[in-house]
Amino acid sequence: MLDWTSWLAGLTSTAVIIRFFGQSNDWKWVTIGALWLSTSFIFYCLQAMYRWNFVMLKDLSGPPSPSFFLGHMEGIHLDEYPKAISHVMNNDDLFPRSEATRQVLQTAFPNGVFVSEGMYQQNLDITVVSKCLMNTGEEHRRQRRPVSGAFIPPSVQELSDTLFDLINGMVESLKDEIINFGNEGEFMIDVLKRIQILTTDAISRTAFAYSIQDSTGPIPELLDRLGKLDESLFTVILQLIMNKIPWLVNIPNPVTKKWARLRFELGKVADDVWEKGVVNKGLHSKLLDAIGRGERDIAISQIMGVLFAGSETTANIITEAIHKLTLYPEVQKKLRKELQDFIEAKGRPIEHEELINPNLLPYLDAVMKEALRCLASVPQLSRQAGVHTTVPLEFPITLPNGRTVSEIQVEPGQTILMPVRDGINTCPDIWGPDAKKFVPERWLDEKLPPLVEKIKVPGHVFTFGDGPKLCLGRAFAYSEFKIFVSTLVLNFEFSTPSAEDMKTIVFHLSGPTVKPRLKGREREAATLPLAVKLL
Numbered sequence: 313m314l315d316w317t318s319w320l321a322g323l324t325s326t327a328v329i330i331r332f333f334g335q336s337n338d339w340k341w342v343t344i345g346a347l348w349l350s351t352s353f354i355f356y357c358l359q360a361m362y363r364w365n366f367v368m369l370k371d372l373s374g375p376p377s378p379s380f381f382l383g384h385m386e387g388i389h390l391d392e393y394p395k396a397i398s399h400v401m402n403n404d405d406l407f408p409r410s411e412a413t414r415q416v417l418q419t420a421f422p423n424g425v426f427v428s429e430g431m432y433q434q435n436l437d438i439t440v441v442s443k444c445l446m447n448t449g450e451e452h453r454r455q456r457r458p459v460s461g462a463f464i465p466p467s468v469q470e471l472s473d474t475l476f477d478l479i480n481g482m483v484e485s486l487k488d489e490i491i492n493f494g495n496e497g498e499f500m501i502d503v504l505k506r507i508q509i510l511t512t513d514a515i516s517r518t519a520f521a522y523s524i525q526d527s528t529g530p531i532p533e534l535l536d537r538l539g540k541l542d543e544s545l546f547t548v549i550l551q552l553i554m555n556k557i558p559w560l561v562n563i564p565n566p567v568t569k570k571w572a573r574l575r576f577e578l579g580k581v582a583d584d585v586w587e588k589g590v591v592n593k594g595l596h597s598k599l600l601d602a603i604g605r606g607e608r609d610i611a612i613s614q615i616m617g618v619l620f621a622g623s624e625t626t627a628n629i630i631t632e633a634i635h636k637l638t639l640y641p642e643v644q645k646k647l648r649k650e651l652q653d654f655i656e657a658k659g660r661p662i663e664h665e666e667l668i669n670p671n672l673l674p675y676l677d678a679v680m681k682e683a684l685r686c687l688a689s690v691p692q693l694s695r696q697a698g699v700h701t702t703v704p705l706e707f708p709i710t711l712p713n714g715r716t717v718s719e720i721q722v723e724p725g726q727t728i729l730m731p732v733r734d735g736i737n738t739c740p741d742i743w744g745p746d747a748k749k750f751v752p753e754r755w756l757d758e759k760l761p762p763l764v765e766k767i768k769v770p771g772h773v774f775t776f777g778d779g780p781k782l783c784l785g786r787a788f789a790y791s792e793f794k795i796f797v798s799t800l801v802l803n804f805e806f807s808t809p810s811a812e813d814m815k816t817i818v819f820h821l822s823g824p825t826v827k828p829r830l831k832g833r834e835r836e837a838a839t840l841p842l843a844v845k846l847l
């Protein structure tokens with residue numbers, strides 16, 4: 313799409329041409345229109361050439377693109393292209409080109425120059441909720457305010473009983489299943505599916521007093537369909553066009569249809585909850601308050617936003633953490649021992665305040681921190697430059713032409729993709745040679761590496777983003793992680809199926825989050841089959 317500067321330059325040139333060369337009688341509106349369009353297009357091409365030649369991104373190499381037309385749009389196999397998302401990319405371009413983003417990220421945040429959101433954010437905007445927290449500026453601040461208070465640690469403390477109830481219920485039914493199964497062979501479960509139900513219910517119960525698990529309505533099925541990768545070439549292209557022409561969202565189409573249906577169903581629930589009144593504290597009452605003030609649509613948007621921001625992310629990270637515990641059985645044992653020793657010393661189950669206190673259960677805390685570092689479920693962040701800026705690089709890079717650069721020029725409108733999971737969170741230059749390994753012990757060391765200390769974001773990792781859009785649900789996510797993982801590890805031993813089977817599990821970036829899938833069957837629903845034994 314031509315941007316406004318091209319249109320303006322085209323209009324000015326058209327006016328100049330008419331003034332100097334035009335004979336007023338000969339100039340028809342259609343000729344003027346055509347002249348305006350073509351001069352605007354010429355300006356647009358000149359601008360693009362300038363960006364291509366002077367912004368340096370063209371010199372930076374990228375991973376092989378799986379599809380000529382779609383680039384990496386359909387998803388990226390993290391295992392195959394670990395650096396695939398470590399790229400700076402031009403806003404108008406699908407093809408990532410650089411390996412420099414982790415350095416950009418290092419300096420981009422402190423500079424605070426990236427003021428609006430890029431392609432992926434718009435994507436969410438279109439598909440999830442148009443009026444939700446995905447907004448920017450004052451509108452964003454206005455919508456963030458009522459929800460933010462609901463997720464501060466004291467509010468999460470109030471909600472922790474719900475989290476314990478959910479996981480204890482799941483543990484009891486799984487125990488029954490294992491006992492009924494008997495001793496023949498390994499008992500396998502789809503860990504992802506179980507955790508997804510828990511996390512979705514955790515957020516839906518606390519956010520709007522509604523249990524997805526107990527519901528016989530269409531919401532569970534709608535959520536399930538949204539989790540599947542049913543992107544055809546048509547929907548991918550449609551999504552791309554909608555990113556460029558957002559008002560297309562108003563025309564019924566396959567991309568928005570399922571979201572519209574979910575919004576409709578959740579709207580009914582929100583109305584129902586409003587009729588019944590406030591039944592618990594925290595977020596629920598705040599959202600109801602918004603509905604009561606006549607901001608029903610905003611409240612429903614927020615419910616949907618929180619439902620998605622708070623369920624898929626935690627489900628993926630908890631599932632992947634359990635997967636890691638099977639790959640590192642010594643970590644699983646050490647974690648279980650710390651929890652058992654604590655219970656033995658106290659003579660009672662662990663309480664929420666104790667679980668979240670890093671001084672009382674340091675190894676649990678270290679496992680969580682390491683999971684947040686290595687397994688960021690939102691593997692990249694995007695920001696769009698609002699102004700022309702020069703981004704200094706923490707580590708200079710050498711381009712294929714041999715030139716070394718220590719800064720990158722970014723033009724307004726360009727989107728920077730910032731790799732978190734395979735970039736800054738696991739960069740050996742920052743974290744040391746074992747950066748790619750799952751080593752909770754690094755968090756127990758007295759001192760973190762000096763460059764890690766330089767990263768001034770919560771917990772030194774970008775897993776929850778940063779700046780005005782910093783994740784609102786951090787305290788909730790910490791509690792959920794610790795309650796769910798500790799309860800599971802105390803009751804069950806998880807192990808991987810045979811080594812051969814494990815090779816079939818891949819962690820695949822599809823949509824905004826990373827999910828486990830089976831190799832060769834990536835289009836099917838995400839899944840993580842693991843063996844589980846009752847302790």
Ligand code: HEM
Nearest residue numbers: 445621622625626690776777778781782783784785788789
């Ligand atoms: C481990 C789990 C989680 C991860 C990895 C995660 C990650 C993120 C990330 C990366 C962002 C965008 C930040 C940015 O662009 O700078 C975000 C935003 C957000 N998250 Fe989370 N999140 C998690 C859990 C939760 C939970 C449990 C909730 C709710 C209870 C939640 C609610 C939100 C909301 C409402 C936003 C939007 C904030 C805004 O736009 O102002 N998140 N999260």
